[in-house]
Amino acid sequence: MANMRLLFLSMCVIAAVASRSDLPKGLELSAEATKPGLCGPKGCALYQNRDLPEGNVNDEALIARVNSLNIGWLAAESERFHNHSYTDLSKLCGTVMKGEKGYFELEAQSAPLQTMDLPENFDSREKWTQCPTIGTIRDQSDCGSCWAFGSTEAFEDRACIAGKATVLRSVEDTASCCGIFNCAFSMGCNGGQPSGAWNWFKNTGVVTGGDYGDIGAGTTCRPYTLAPCAHHVAPGKYPACPSSEYPTPKCTSSCSESGYSTPFSEDKLKAKSAYSLSGVQNIMQDIYTYGPVTGAFSVYSDFPTYKSGVYTKTPGSSMLGGHAIKIMGWGVENGVDYWLVANSWNEQWGDGGTFKIKRGVDECGIESQISAGQV
Numbered sequence: 001m002a003n004m005r006l007l008f009l010s011m012c013v014i015a016a017v018a019s020r021s022d023l024p025k026g027l028e029l030s031a032e033a034t035k036p037g038l039c040g041p042k043g044c045a046l047y048q049n050r051d052l053p054e055g056n057v058n059d060e061a062l063i064a065r066v067n068s069l070n071i072g073w074l075a076a077e078s079e080r081f082h083n084h085s086y087t088d089l090s091k092l093c094g095t096v097m098k099g100e101k102g103y104f105e106l107e108a109q110s111a112p113l114q115t116m117d118l119p120e121n122f123d124s125r126e127k128w129t130q131c132p133t134i135g136t137i138r139d140q141s142d143c144g145s146c147w148a149f150g151s152t153e154a155f156e157d158r159a160c161i162a163g164k165a166t167v168l169r170s171v172e173d174t175a176s177c178c179g180i181f182n183c184a185f186s187m188g189c190n191g192g193q194p195s196g197a198w199n200w201f202k203n204t205g206v207v208t209g210g211d212y213g214d215i216g217a218g219t220t221c222r223p224y225t226l227a228p229c230a231h232h233v234a235p236g237k238y239p240a241c242p243s244s245e246y247p248t249p250k251c252t253s254s255c256s257e258s259g260y261s262t263p264f265s266e267d268k269l270k271a272k273s274a275y276s277l278s279g280v281q282n283i284m285q286d287i288y289t290y291g292p293v294t295g296a297f298s299v300y301s302d303f304p305t306y307k308s309g310v311y312t313k314t315p316g317s318s319m320l321g322g323h324a325i326k327i328m329g330w331g332v333e334n335g336v337d338y339w340l341v342a343n344s345w346n347e348q349w350g351d352g353g354t355f356k357i358k359r360g361v362d363e364c365g366i367e368s369q370i371s372a373g374q375v
Helices: 002-019 060-069 086-090 146-161 171-177 194-204 280-290
Strands: 073-076 275-277 293-300 305-313 319-333 336-342 354-358 371-372
Touching: 086 319, 146 171, 146 194, 146 293, 146 319, 146 371, 171 194, 171 354, 194 293, 194 371, 275 280, 280 293, 280 319, 280 371
Parallel strands: 305 354
Antiparallel strands: 073 305, 275 371, 293 319, 293 371, 319 336, 336 354
16 A cells, blocks of 8 residues: 555656646656656656665775875775765765756856956965855765755855855755755755756745754754764764665745744845856856856765875776765866865865865866856
8 A cells, every 4th residue: 555655646746747837947857757656765767876886985995996096196994984885875976967867957157257367276265265154064964965065055155255145055945945846856865956956046045054063053044954974883073874864854934943033035045047157267267256166076986085186087986976066166286187176075074075176177077067156
């Protein structure tokens, strides 16, 4: 009986989605995803997991192999992913990639910026020091909401740069309320699309919201309610993650913080525009003028071990999934051009929560899926 209810619900959702006329322009549900019975705990067909390698993310042999190649970046065991399987990690890679079924791309920027001379090295944190949000490393916890983090983080940075407010915006509002009908089939912890989130920022807006540690402070409307966690380790700085992925928080139209005085509707801030960017020069100019952008790239099995240097995929690495992040600058290290990126795996991962990835060659698709907007 339970299976029959699930099948009926899946068919009803698919029928409703297929009949909607208010979906983002150019977005259609794939024929594969409209087959009944393909919706389950990990989402619909367009978000199904790939075949994943076996073993532990912090594989000593893998780390040694990467470091022996001397290819410009250092691998090391990550405390964030101690005793963490590739299946565990794949839960965090919740972004539909360009070329995959169901992918939605925003229209290109309508009025590209004039070509300008740009510095060899640029860091948004240093140009806009009045905006501490740019350097804040957040934690998506055990939830595939990277698409909501990468987009909300860039939005809050651009809002501060534009003089709107120096405050964190609610990833929980984005992840829970930017959904199937209004957000390019995004499904909260089951994955989504930054392009859909930016479209939602323009049409609906997002409220303020700090991190898990801000709950009870009364300084924002909807802080993130999923706690930072560490997989399969004794409680330390962060508690152990749950045995299964966190469920997506419920969408609400009221603030969760009783001590926050601004009404929910008045707390919403909208973007003036939402667009996609292509071409290295255009991406750099947009960052230099307006602030960080949202990007996405394919995560391979060597990437979780990144510690420092300029990342490039090593031969033999397996694809784990699509992951959204915030690009906040660029530079050159040992003659290699790179993008400077903020991740959402907390400060225990990588280089204090950030990483560099090779620029100018579309490494792992990093330059093919850029979303942004003016706030």
